[in-house]
């Protein structure tokens with residue numbers, strides 16, 4: 001691994017066709033790292049076996065190519081015999097080895113509760129509602145209930161978190177501090193059905209793939225604290241974090257796969273790649289008039305400081 005290199009990444013979950021919000025996140029991670037002369041990596045975050053489909057990953061690749069966003073590393077195709085997999089569903093052994101380290105250090109415990117682990121493979125975008133785990137199954141809390149924990153269902157694995165502030169500086173949102181005990185409590189690193197949790201996989205992957213900067217939607221800003229805690233426990237250095245405001249519909253909700261009129265199958269019929277890039281550039285404050293732009297033109301004018309902090313409401 002080249003340690004001087006800047007490596008950024010885009011990490012889509014292939015649970016539907018990409019929409020404008022995904023394209024914008026892809027574009028900003030590309031711009032941020034490419035404007036430094038770095039490399040851009042594409043990782044497929046298909047941790048949830050029920051919701052992920054290979055065909056959506058392939059479509060995402062096709063949509064990125066259509067836009068002119070070529071990745072230097074990763075993607076669904078292995079580039080050579082020795083290339084690692086950049087698809088999370090193929091990286092289970094690596095996550096297992098890291099979980100073993102945490103388990104051997106006495107930092108994890110089995111949890112038989114039913115709710116939060118259902119959400120755990122998904123990145124906890126804030127609009128999805130956050131659950132603070134009360135520590136019910138923590139070894140020191142088990143008491144009389146603990147000895148008779150149910151064995152008729154499989155356990156999720158939780159990581160013990162400290163009751164202290166984790167501090168970090170986001171490139172766009174500035175200094176942050178999060179107390180994990182209040183923010184989420186002991187969190188799931190492996191679901192009871194065996195699926196790997198987003199928080200563990202994202203840290204292991206970003207660390208092992210040499211990612212130096214993480215650029216993504218600001219609904220994941222506070223997740224950094226969970227991730228930084230994991231980086232520390234696993235002995236990896238933390239990348240730089242730069243979160244971007246969300247694109248929202250008129251109701252003020254983050255764009256999602258439900259906003260069908262903004263999905264790539266529709267957008268590609270309405271716009272050329274340059275028009276779509278120009279639209280995103282204008283909407284995000286990069287330009288003051290709406291005009292078609294190529295990826296390279298956009299790179300020369302790209303400026304983090306022009307990006308607003310507040311979420312961006314689309315009036316379409």
Ligand code: GLU
Nearest residue numbers: 011012013045123202216
């Ligand atoms: N896979 C996540 C998503 O689609 C992105 C997670 C990340 O960038 O850390 O929203």
Ligand code: ZN
Nearest residue numbers: 111112113137
């Ligand atoms: Zn529990």
